[in-house]
Amino acid sequence: xxxxxxxxxxxxxxxxxxxxxxxxxxxxxxxxxxxxxxxxxxxxxxxxxxxxxxxxxxxxxxxxxxxxxxxxxxxxxxxxxxxxxxxxxxxxxxxxxxxxxxxxxxxxxxxxxxxxxxxxxxxxxxxxxxxxxxxxxxxxxxxxxxxxxxxxxxxxxxxxxxxxxxxxxxxxxxxxxxxxxxxxxxxxxxxxxxxxxxxxxxxxxxxxxxxxxxxxxxxxxxxxxxxxxxxxxxxxxxxxxxxxxxxxxxxxxxxxxxxxxxxxxxxx
Amino acid sequence: xxxxxxxxxxxxxxxxxxxxxxxxxxxxxxxxxxxxxxxxxxxxxxxxxxxxxxxxxxxxxxxxxxxxxxxxxxxxxxxxxxxxxxxxxxxxxxxxxxxxxxxxxxxxxxxxxxxxxxxxxxxxxxxxxxxxxxxxxxxxxxxxxxxxxxxxxxxxxxxxxxxxxxxxxxxxxxxxxxxxxxxxxxxxxxxxxxxxxxxxxxxxxxxxxxxxxxxxxxxxxxxxxxxxxxxxxxxxxxxxxxxxxxxxxxxxxxxxxxxxxxxxxxxxxxxxxxxxxxxxxxxxxxxxxxxxxxxxxxxxxxxxxxxxxxxxxxxxxxxxxxxxxxxxxxxxxxxxxxxxxxxxxxxxxxxxxxxxxxxxxxxxxxxxxxxxxxxxxxxxxxxxxxxxxxxxxxxxxxxxxxxxxxxxxxxxx
Numbered sequence: 001x002x003x004x005x006x007x008x009x010x011x012x013x014x015x016x017x018x019x020x021x022x023x024x025x026x027x028x029x030x031x032x033x034x035x036x037x038x039x040x041x042x043x044x045x046x047x048x049x050x051x052x053x054x055x056x057x058x059x060x061x062x063x064x065x066x067x068x069x070x071x072x073x074x075x076x077x078x079x080x081x082x083x084x085x086x087x088x089x090x091x092x093x094x095x096x097x098x099x100x101x102x103x104x105x106x107x108x109x110x111x112x113x114x115x116x117x118x119x120x121x122x123x124x125x126x127x128x129x130x131x132x133x134x135x136x137x138x139x140x141x142x143x144x145x146x147x148x149x150x151x152x153x154x155x156x157x158x159x160x161x162x163x164x165x166x167x168x169x170x171x172x173x174x175x176x177x178x179x180x181x182x183x184x185x186x187x188x189x190x191x192x193x194x195x196x197x198x199x200x201x202x203x204x205x206x207x208x209x210x211x212x213x214x215x216x217x218x219x220x221x222x223x224x225x226x227x228x229x230x231x232x233x234x235x236x237x238x239x240x241x242x243x244x245x246x247x248x249x250x251x252x253x254x255x256x257x258x259x260x261x262x263x264x265x266x267x268x
Numbered sequence: 269x270x271x272x273x274x275x276x277x278x279x280x281x282x283x284x285x286x287x288x289x290x291x292x293x294x295x296x297x298x299x300x301x302x303x304x305x306x307x308x309x310x311x312x313x314x315x316x317x318x319x320x321x322x323x324x325x326x327x328x329x330x331x332x333x334x335x336x337x338x339x340x341x342x343x344x345x346x347x348x349x350x351x352x353x354x355x356x357x358x359x360x361x362x363x364x365x366x367x368x369x370x371x372x373x374x375x376x377x378x379x380x381x382x383x384x385x386x387x388x389x390x391x392x393x394x395x396x397x398x399x400x401x402x403x404x405x406x407x408x409x410x411x412x413x414x415x416x417x418x419x420x421x422x423x424x425x426x427x428x429x430x431x432x433x434x435x436x437x438x439x440x441x442x443x444x445x446x447x448x449x450x451x452x453x454x455x456x457x458x459x460x461x462x463x464x465x466x467x468x469x470x471x472x473x474x475x476x477x478x479x480x481x482x483x484x485x486x487x488x489x490x491x492x493x494x495x496x497x498x499x500x501x502x503x504x505x506x507x508x509x510x511x512x513x514x515x516x517x518x519x520x521x522x523x524x525x526x527x528x529x530x531x532x533x534x535x536x537x538x539x540x541x542x543x544x545x546x547x548x549x550x551x552x553x554x555x556x557x558x559x560x561x562x563x564x565x566x567x568x569x570x571x572x573x574x575x576x577x578x579x580x581x582x583x584x585x586x587x588x589x590x591x592x593x594x595x596x597x598x599x600x601x602x603x604x605x606x607x608x609x610x611x612x613x614x615x616x617x618x619x620x621x622x623x624x625x626x627x628x629x630x631x632x633x634x635x636x637x638x639x640x641x642x643x644x645x646x647x648x649x650x651x652x653x654x655x656x657x658x659x660x661x662x663x664x665x666x667x668x669x670x671x672x673x674x675x676x677x678x679x680x681x
Contacts, residue, residue: 012636014634026631089628105626135655162680171334172333192274192275
């Protein structure tokens with residue numbers, strides 16, 4: 001029987017974890033330990049529902065409702081001086097509870113503070129675009145769509161950005177294998193040569209660590225080279241290649257340590 | 269293998285070339301030499317003037333975030349080299365700092381000084397490279413040759429330290445792997461003593477050059493609002509009137525102990541960015557002089573530690589591994605299984621030569637990060653071309669791309 005492999009997360013896993021290992025936590029502190037964050041949180045709480053808030057590694061994390069995001073970021077930009085959206089993206093929790101976690105990394109240059117605004121959405125749900133507030137969200141939301149398949153409502157150009165326009169699948173999902181899926185293996189063959197050439201060319205091998213020691217066409221067998229097409233038996237004679245001819249090559253003279261000058265200081 | 273016919277046809281994303289409104293669509297790149305990498309720009313032109321620009325990226329996409337989710341933390345370090353390959357130690361450093369913050373590690377002082385030396389050398393290398401390539405795009409061949417000569421000296425120093433010229437992998441999580449070589453400080457001092465004259469040479473060639481001024485002044489003006497809205501950072505933001513430097517505002521390592529200024533300009537055009545880069549080189553030199561002093565003081569005080577002491581996360585020094593059983597066991601586990609940082613998340617921003625380089629790491633207590641997001645400054649500096657190019661003329665495209673200083677290893681990741 002084949003070993004069961006969970007399909008909802010095909011990423012690399014620790015092959016051994018101690019049964020009694022309890023992972024420590026990055027310490028969290030309450031928001032009222034920092035006066036600036038506390039007042040910011042009060043301002044957000046006055047208008048929107050805040051589900052959870054804490055400070056972790058010098059930055060405040062605020063959990064809100066998905067439908068409030070435009071309002072919260074507008075409030076933060078216009079009233080709380082968080083003028084830059086540094087980064088936004090998603091985290092795939094589909095295997096756990098069929099949700100995505102979306103985070104927005106905000107920066108205030110006058111207060112020198114960073115806040116991470118987060119919320120959860122169901123699989124298949126779209127987010128509200130904040131492109132009208134921050135132009136940087138234009139490309140971030142496109143990247144999020146490309147990588148996770150999460151669409152943004154009211155986005156002016158919801159197209160893939162990094163992957164080819166006709167790609168299938170969203171690469172950063174945990175269900176997507178590192179070396180690509182069936183579609184990825186045939187993508188370039190189909191596109192460049194057509195489906196009928198599949199038998200001749202074969203699927204693309206994206207496992208870069210793969211080394212076929214009998215493949216003398218793609219991998220040089222240093223010291224044991226054979227002419228192309230020769231069958232490799234494994235007991236070939238070692239073949240010594242001399243890289244400089246006895247008399248020397250035209251314009252190239254043999255290095256002679258005694259007569260050459262060694263430069264100690266490259267700046268001379 | 270049998271010959272198979274190639275049936276690649278050009279694809280132009282629903283752009284009709286036969287238009288009845290006198291508009292021409294020009295496909296710039298992805299192999300254009302002054303696009304500084306695999307940038308493809310689709311430009312809609314009225315005569316010579318651009319009315320719509322559509323940058324297309326992704327030609328260098330290697331899926332680094334996906335790779336990170338499948339690698340142990342130390343394994344990912346050489347991959348970060350391939351982001352901003354002009355200044356790769358700054359990427360190494362950003363990742364190392366993020367993991368250190370996640371774990372809560374304190375790095376020994378000597379390692380901090382070496383890291384700062386490397387970071388500032390990388391900044392100089394990156395700015396020299398920027399100057400060389402931009403000047404070459406504008407047509408100033410002499411500056412290109414001069415700046416590359418100086419960059420070569422710096423690469424020699426780095427090569428002496430870590431053996432590599434471009435992809436350094438010179439920083440480890442928890443410190444640095446090696447002490448600097450004997451000739452490092454001497455070579456650096458020789459270089460730094462020459463640098464002011466070198467910078468002056470470039471400026472003599474460019475500052476009053478009529479062609480340079482015509483291509484740079486009042487071209488590619490980014491307003492403060494636009495820069496903030498598009499998430500611009502680094503020299504792009506500082507040239508648009510915001511004196512925001514993470515080294516100054518949220519100091520990491522020993523940047524709060526060194527004295528330097530943050531050059532900025534409120535003009536926002538190409539020339540302002542050029543001035544900011546030139547002044548930043550002078551500031552980097554200032555920092556490097558102070559780092560040399562700090563290093564010599566470390567040596568005098570006998571601070572020899574290069575890696576943090578944290579047996580759960582960091583391997584012991586080689587001597588301990590070879591002599592002590594427990595250190596050997598720890599090392600074996602850390603190499604085969606990898607360190608397991610605590611459960612939590614962290615976003616750490618550092619000032620790379622291009623701007624704010626951020627690493628967001630979500631750890632679930634396993635040896636692989638659950639989610640790692642790379643915030644590369646060039647990504648948004650490419651995006652801003654959408655709004656920046658319309659209204660400009662075709663020759664301006666080249667000078668604007670030049671001054672945005674984008675590197676595609678970092679845009680596409």
